[in-house]
Amino acid sequence: MAALLAGLLVLRWLPQLPPIWALCAMALLGLLLLPWRLYWLGLFLLGLCWASVSAQWALDERLNPALDGRTLWLQGQVVGLPEAGQGVVRFQLQDAQSRRAELPGRLRLSWYNGPPVRAGETWRLAVRLKRPHGLVNPQAFDYEAWLLAQRIGATGTVKAGERLSQPAGLGAWRDRLRQRLLATPAHGREGAIAALVVGDGSGLSNADWQVLQNTGTVHLMVISGQHIGLLAGLLYGVVAGLARLGYWPRRWPWLPWACTLALGGALGYGWLAGFQVPVQRACVMVALVLVWRLRFRHLGVWLPLSVAMLLVLLLEPLASLQPGFWLSFAAVAWLILIFAGRLGRWSWWRSLGRAQWAMAVGLLPVLLVLGLPLSASGPVANLVAVPLVGLLVVPLALLGTLLLPVPGLGSGLLWLAGALLELLFAGLGLLSAWLPAWLPSNLPLWWWGLVVLGAFLLLLPPGIPLRSLGLILLLPLFFSAQTRPPQGQAELWMLDVGQGAALLLRTQGHDLLYDAGPRFGDFDTGERIVLPSLRALGVSKLDLMLISHADNDHAGGAPALHQHLPVARVMSGEPARLPTSLQAEPCQPRQWQWDGVKFATWQWDQARDGNQASCVLRVDAGGEVLLLTGDIDTAAERALLASGLPLQTRWLLAPHHGSGTSSSTALLQRVAPEAVLISRGRHNAFGHPAAEVVARYRAQGVRIHDSAVQGAVRIRLGAFEQAQALRDHARFWREK
Structure with missing residues (x-):
């Protein structure tokens, strides 16, 4: 499993993809090595081969270079939830067709000063098409990698268009639900409610996102493994609690029912959020954890994490290009290291504090290598925000959404969720002003290795020799600086x-x-x-x-x-x-x-x-x-x-x-x-x-x-x- 994972993950660092003859040779050699003692090398080669082939398919789906910069009339259906703000609408078009050329399967388009666009609509558009291209700067967001991971083959600017059909399908239903949520009063936090329910963050302002980034709480407003896992855990806990108190029917085994309801809740939430790649990853992880809890606990806690990562990469090898992939799996790995194998139980408040400490220290090396900001106020902010959002706001928002047809009840629950979010953002705003996010300079590879070792040592159980050495090994993080030009240069x-x-x-x-x-x-x-x-x-x-x-x-x-x-x-x-x-x-x-x-x-x-x-x-x-x-x-x-x-x-x-x-x-x-x-x-x-x-x-x-x-x-x-x-x-x- 480790060899196959390594082969799939190597794709992230390839300067260029192997040519077709090399891929064929790797696949053949990998298959030949499987029956022998070097089977691990064969699995590595097969993993690398599959990841490279999948990436090449995505590259081949890009817009024909001859069409780069040209304007074409095309027709297609809007998928996902369009994002509207400050005079521009951004949306994705799937299976677009043009009589003049063959087009990629998915396009990302921008329409300046255009009309409202809804999910599920079919449009005929005049679009100036471009091959995927992003701005390349020191430690900046890699837009080209993001487009490839989404398998978007072209971007474009809409010049004119006409609507050919009204909204239809699941996307249209989600869009109508989003509009209903945005129209339901929630103390000005309607955009945050929509982000938590249907995964649409366009209703949050740039100032809101800046506050979330400064306090290390962006993950709270993006439906990810945390939201899916918390909801599944909540449903599992309800059944387990009823069984412990004696209120669960004895003729129904509580463990299979708890796992089934938890998985059903996770899949339902994922369906509501549109089953984007992070949500798919979270649902896979939740499903494997529940199966492990039901039948395979004797195999150890690292098994479901490894299998989940393997399944995610086999289904979508390009997932390794996204920062969320590394952050989510690294977070779960650190939590396993912190909580697995401990003697006795910790109180809930100690467990919560220990989890935030693990995230703050353990994710430092990952954030550094991904070029993402570090939040000094993150542990404090998350200590309050995670249980507030996970245990109160999300259940209230989902229940309120479910009960919207009941006059006054659903809207009242959403109003209450909005009030809690308003209090949360007020507190986060104070923390953000006090301790904004910090982006350290690039660290040399050996310094980064010291930070990794330091984080690992700090998170070991008390009593481990040399554990306090971890603090010293983290010092390069705080004293690193870019080399300045010499005098006269x-x-x-x-x-x-x-x-x-x-x-x-x-x-x-x-x-x-x-x-x-x-x-x-x-x-x-x-x-x-x-x-x-x-x-x-x-x-x-x-x-x-x-x-x-x-x-x-x-x-x-x-x-x-x-x-x-x-x-x-x-x-x-x-x-x-x-x-x-x-x-x-x-x-x-x-x-x-x-x-x-x-x-x-x-x-x-x-x-x-x-x-x-x-x-x-x-x-x-x-x-x-x-x-x-x-x-x-x-x-x-x-x-x-x-x-x-x-x-x-x-x-x-x-x-x-x-x-x-x-x-x-x-x-x-x-x-x-x-x-x-x-x-x-x-x-x-x-x-x-x-x-x-x-x-x-x-x-x-x-x-x-x-x-x-x-x-x-x-x-x-x-x-x-x-x-x-x-x-x-x-x-x-x-x-x-």
Whole structure:
């Protein structure tokens, strides 16, 4: 079992999938080894082969490259629960068909300012289709891996459409139930009720999710193994309690009935929640635990966990690409280690406290390797929140939903559940403000190994020798820091923020952010991408946030960054157009030094629009020069050439993302860059970079580093080295 599991799990770290001839050879060799003493190697090869074949099927389901960026009319049925918020509706379309091309089986679409979309409806849509593609940044959410794990073969933006049929099927019933829940008063927590009952978290605000993340309680509002397991345990406990008190009919054996009712409750809850992958995983685990409790307790407590993991991976090998898979199985493993084999019973309050201690310490290494935030307030928050939500709110919400047809009764129970949630969020909000989530810097592999060993030692029973050594082994977690550039050098990160710009400059003791990324409706790249990347790179404060000008693609993320990260100064080419909370200073020609690195700013004083008013930044680290140009056009470029500022550079940020109105021949000849950085979105509506601009760069032999192609790019100024791109770190699900 261990060998087969190892083969299935290796898929997560493959840089590329084996070719078909290698898969055939692995399968044949694996089968030949099964009858011999090396059967474990055969099982490993068979597991790896099956996982690779399944992943290749998912990759083959992706949109044909010839259709990437094209707009097609297609027809399909809406599946799942559409998410609506701030003028955009996001939904999935299944079995879409087009007369002009063959399409993937599942699409994820966005419709800006579109009409309401309901689950179970059939639509005819004009969609601009794209192959799965995500932004790649330091320790950021891997959108491409998530799409592949969901087996979504294309994304797209809806341009127009017409509804062909009314809602039908289970999805339509769940959608109507969600609308009924959202319309039932519950102290403003109707969205949280819907999240707990039908698994739809779109009713929770970004502020709510931030509070949940800061307090380590996100799992409470996402239907997962905890909810399924608590409901099953509650039903099991009711039957066991009645039997112990003598109120259960003697002619009905209580244990089979308890297991059957618990499994039925888990499956019913999973059906209500739409049987998404995490719910399927939870139901499999609950079913195996109940079967083990009924017939196989003599085989040990690790058996159901191992079999559950094996079944989940055999049914869906791509589950290992999702963080929830690792967190759920790791949590159960730590709980088994804590509670199994103990002599005597613990009181309920001691058991609850011990469980939270296990989760806080045991999941540290997993959260670190997954790049997820750590919550210092998590143990305290969960100590109250887990029993409150699991034993009170969820049963009240489910019972209230079941009794909604009874006037006053169902709505009253939902009102009570909402009141409890409102109290919970009020308390979590205080904890969140006091101790927000913390994202430590990347740890070297050997330091991470020490943290794993330290967590294991701390969770061993009292009396084990060297147990207290675990605290010392956890110290790297708190004293780790990113290596800073040496004196006279600087580090540049051009972050991958789509159609916009955000560049981080770090010297030995200072941090500067040039532009803050865009905000698109409810998606703020400043909050979702730039802030996590800065924290992952060890940036705890900004000495200067320089916003070139006030257009959304450069300044949209600035307010969120200013709110969540200490910023000493804000400077901009258009301070009057920025929110007053930023207290931005005007860009004026000035020069300064940080740690031996020279900085200089420039702005055209005769600018007629925001692009021309962009604040230009020149950075000189030991003679290696970088020029950041914002969105200046050819007129501003001429003024820059006449400014007297030393312009010959090694690295140039392409003005206006490579627009045809910029990057003039005169500028390129004078600047003479060795390489150009283009920060832009894939398939952007503006056609950046323009073909003629790219041709001018290539004619001068300039290397091009494009964020849409290479992801985030890192440069060590002053070291005269080549740029490093994160997409060069191969993953089989990422496209070059």
